[in-house]
Amino acid sequence: MINDVDLKKLKSIGISHSRKATWSCRKKFWYTINNWYNPSSSVTRNAYFGNLVHHLAELVLPNYKAENHNITFYHHLCREYDDRNAKDLTSVDPNDLEKDKGLAISVFMVFVEMYFSENENVLSKLKKSYRLLKSELYLKRQKVGKHVYNIKIDQVLQKYDDKKIYLLDFKCKSQIDEYNLLKLLSFEQQLFLYAKGFEARYQKKVAGIYQLLIRKPDLRMCKKDNNDFATFIKRVAKDVEEKPDHYFKPLFVFISDKMMETFTQEENALMNEIYTAIEQGESAFYKNTQMCLKPFTCDFIDACANGGDTGLLLKHF
Numbered sequence: 001m002i003n004d005v006d007l008k009k010l011k012s013i014g015i016s017h018s019r020k021a022t023w024s025c026r027k028k029f030w031y032t033i034n035n036w037y038n039p040s041s042s043v044t045r046n047a048y049f050g051n052l053v054h055h056l057a058e059l060v061l062p063n064y065k066a067e068n069h070n071i072t073f074y075h076h077l078c079r080e081y082d083d084r085n086a087k088d089l090t091s092v093d094p095n096d097l098e099k100d101k102g103l104a105i106s107v108f109m110v111f112v113e114m115y116f117s118e119n120e121n122v123l124s125k126l127k128k129s130y131r132l133l134k135s136e137l138y139l140k141r142q143k144v145g146k147h148v149y150n151i152k153i154d155q156v157l158q159k160y161d162d163k164k165i166y167l168l169d170f171k172c173k174s175q176i177d178e179y180n181l182l183k184l185l186s187f188e189q190q191l192f193l194y195a196k197g198f199e200a201r202y203q204k205k206v207a208g209i210y211q212l213l214i215r216k217p218d219l220r221m222c223k224k225d226n227n228d229f230a231t232f233i234k235r236v237a238k239d240v241e242e243k244p245d246h247y248f249k250p251l252f253v254f255i256s257d258k259m260m261e262t263f264t265q266e267e268n269a270l271m272n273e274i275y276t277a278i279e280q281g282e283s284a285f286y287k288n289t290q291m292c293l294k295p296f297t298c299d300f301i302d303a304c305a306n307g308g309d310t311g312l313l314l315k316h317f
């Protein structure tokens, strides 16, 4: 069986939002705070697409060079990502990884063209209205209220006209429910935590948050592509160019004091509950079987099915 978590250590090194999100099933949360993972599942293909787009955006947008805007260069950046994360990618078929890489490169190439375009479009408008202050800002061990967190912000922006600070978060999804996602944005704990963390570190108020939705294309490599990677990328890119509103959707919410106050109260209540459960030990971490197959099959399903024989089914990070 797994060991008890060192609560004091966890409180001092901080908790990330993704770990906290697994609290929906307390057993899953217990596995993750113990740094266990299932070696047979690791990364999902949708997560891989999203990670690549984030990786490309982080490296390319702040230092864009027109001479690098080609498939070879972006492919090289994606391979660097693969090399760094080789351990997590072993369970995915390399052919599937290559196809998802093609999708990420196609979408990102059109993104860059629109973002830096002189013509007005949804992305160039964003670029022209805001100065990019920081890309991939990592706030390690950041105290927010009573608790310590590890926070990663995709972009910090300053609006040219009102000089106020805004945060931007890229969210890659295969299915986009724009109507409900916009509502969700007004109480998205993750984004409010980012804003609160930024304010605590820099003593500057965050006026609002953008979430830039990027859709994963559902196109697949087929006969038309003659098994040629570059042909596939160009075909997908053409589809993205023809339907930019389908692929790129910026959502926006202003942050009010009332919203921040509500977030702070809810966050404190949740963290107190989490730390109290940790103090009580593993038996406080019961299973939520509603989460086993939603939104994907849980990484720990084998361990739970096997009565928690973690030594056989799980490995330590």
Ligand code: SF4
Binding pocket: 025, 026, 027, 028, 287, 288, 289, 291, 292, 293, 298, 299, 300, 301, 302, 304
């Ligand atoms: S398999 Fe189900 S019960 Fe077990 S950790 Fe995952 S979500 Fe929780």
